Amino acid sequence: FSENLARERQNILFRDIASAGFPGDINENIDEAFSAGSKIEFQTNISHLDNSSYPVWVQIIPLTSDDNPLALIVIFPDEEEQEPEREDKKASNIPDTILKTLIDLNPSPMVLFDEDQKVILANEGLSELIGVSSDQLQGQKLPDIGVMVYGLAKMAGDVELLPDNVCIESPFGMQCFSGILISNKEDAITQYILVLQPVIEPEPALDRPAIQELKGELKEKPEEEPIDEPEEEKSIQTEEDSVPADKNLLHFSEIALPGMIIEDSTIAETNPPFQEWSGVNEDKLSEFSQVLISHAVQSRENSGLTFSSLYPAGLKSYRIISQPVPASPDKIIHWFVDQTEEHESIAVLKSQIETLTSELTSAKNNLVEERSSMKNSEEVSGQIDIVEFELYDERYAMDIGMVREVVEMLPITPLPRTPPYIIGIINLRGEVTHVIDLAVLLGERIKKDRTGQKIIIVPPDAAHGDHIGIIVDNVRSVTGIGVRQVTALGNEVNERIQTKIKGIIKVSQDDLVERSEVEEKRADLVIWLDMKEILNQMAGLHK
Incomplete structure (x- = not known):
């Protein structure tokens, strides 16, 4: 998918699809697929970073649900619209x-x-x-x-x-x-x-002495008037042997390729490979002649057409190549190029795509049910423990299960060629731990002075087995909140801000401790981050 967009995978993940090379109306097409509730397909052009245009066919398959609608987008290169690459004005095309x-x-x-x-x-x-x-x-x-x-x-x-x-x-x-x-x-x-x-070995010819003897006998005989022979029996005589004047018809029965001869809009002859391939012998030819002649006429108008028809030997898919006979303008040889196996492979591929779509839909439904059960479980519990911390004078929180311990700032060893939010590594009691600046990950600038900052150490089982520390400005307290204090943002808002937020916590008057007069106006709202999803997202980006 990323190769067709001519972009690196990390440069298209979590971005608006219209900014990844698709035309501006792609979102309207996605909405149309969701509204119709079925697959749609259309032809369009993808813009590459070098301003070149790449023609493709696009399929949009909606995977809908009430909570989180998804769409599977499939891209097929439009080979008919692509201009052939040339080298010295005569380069070879890549075959389809x-x-x-x-x-x-x-x-x-x-x-x-x-x-x-x-x-x-x-x-x-x-x-x-x-x-x-x-x-x-x-x-x-x-x-x-x-x-x-x-x-x-x-x-x-x-x-x-x-x-x-x-x-x-x-x-x-x-x-x-x-x-x-x-x-x-x-x-x-x-x-x-x-x-x-x-090579088809010809019948053994007479040896040269026998030919010379035969020539001598012919010279002794008186000349006779030539007898007119039928056109199809005329031959060209040589010293070695003789062949019919029309060499195309000579080879018609010898080529191991299904073929038929049409003369004056009538099938005049079929060769043995055609009869074996199709199962249509001379007795059954009249039954299928109308279909065969129709396909032959269409192929002469458009040689790229592919036909499918049911013959006694089974369903056949094929293309037809027409070969005029120069000696007989009314005769045309039509060769059948079998493509049955290729079309069967395409049908199997389509079936696999449908199966994959079904599996994705099932997995999505299971995920929705799992999230619903987790949500109900949290509601039943009535109270949730969180760790509250500060970043750039704003209050945030994360689940207490995502915190193993909180340590003071330690010397950090930078790592080369890492994203800006990965500050480096620390040695925590002999344990090498990667340090992440959460403020940078949320879009804030990097602080040069880290005096007074804290590092929240995440349990390895919550971070895919990795040792990870998260830098925050200050850790306030461990607090228990009620479910009624949380206001969910909704999936649409989460997708727009591209940050995993569980909700906004409204802290009551009794929950606020040691507030200044300035804090009183804005410190009663806490942003509850879904830190597990944020780490999962990071793991997906760096696999």
Whole structure:
């Protein structure tokens, strides 16, 4: 949370949220969530200390109660709005979470790189193949790690099948793969994904002497008139073998990626990986053709869309990459990139957030009940013992359970790099005790002359096991007060002044001892500090 705000954790705790980088209307949004009693979300910009703007999505989840309403605020970076960082005007974008997860989970060796062939992200498959960790591969150029990719500038579509095998020198020796190259051009920045697949061995061809003998026989035969062949059966003859004229359709059935061919708004063909992935065979194709064609059309208009649909093989989430066929303008190959596992992981994360929200609500309710029972217990007891002391001519008090003893001022050894209210340490009968200036903690200035001041020693079990002493100007007395003498300030006032106060004690005429005439006008009010909460707050700040 603090990283998204670009602020240190100690600089945002106990501060107004609108001063931590959020826009001024954040408090209105929080009030709206409390009024609605349900989660709200919206898009906004967070201002960093360098005056830069950081786009985010914000969720506000109210955790309400009558006494102390709370809100859980969740921040998600808005990656679509963030401008890509550039280096020499051609820097590589950091991949989004879905793309990174897709590459990491793919068992085949995959690498994401820019137009300079510099690696942006490599998965474990490529890391194991080359023998170098994924982190060390980032920033390396493909030729430097033994991966040669040709023809990037000549790509006719978004998906290209590399005509030559990609051979890599690995710890296991030279290994060759067939390659699928996927490009993504956006805002003059081009990125590529290279997927390596095992080489499919072709059928053994005739040996060269047999070819020469066959050529001789053909020369002796008289020439015959050529016979027109159907367009799809035409082939390009070579000395070694022959391949269909449309190489895209040749590889369609060989790529281990679900795909379908749409021709004239009709599904003309699906490959075996698609049938296995979706469970839709030729008999069931008509049942799902309308959904598939609709998704294909939408993906051509917006390639970033993610679709979800229920097929015989189960619920599938996927993106579609379209590849035109240059030789047949009416034909388009659509490749399906499965993202089912990623969406399931996101659903699990949402469930965990809801569970955490429920647990926080339960813990808050338990805390409210505990405080209520403590309050009732104090009311039943009828009388409370307090220790009354002075700070800057004002009267304060704390629970007697927070006082072990009171000692005169001792020599204090300062500690470097500590907050201003931590004065230093003292040696109290061989016990090293940290000394806190309570006046500074409450916002007063530091006194240079500490003559006559006292140190209140706090029991270790009340200070998380630490030895702590609190400096005050004077300790007046131990007094017993009735519950009716205490006026509570309320949670709203406590939050505004950011000081833990149990209440204001009204001291009756009989309780005042040795007052001067000046004191008589204002000494009948004592501020009762919740010293245990103040120490808890300090412990949270310095963990």
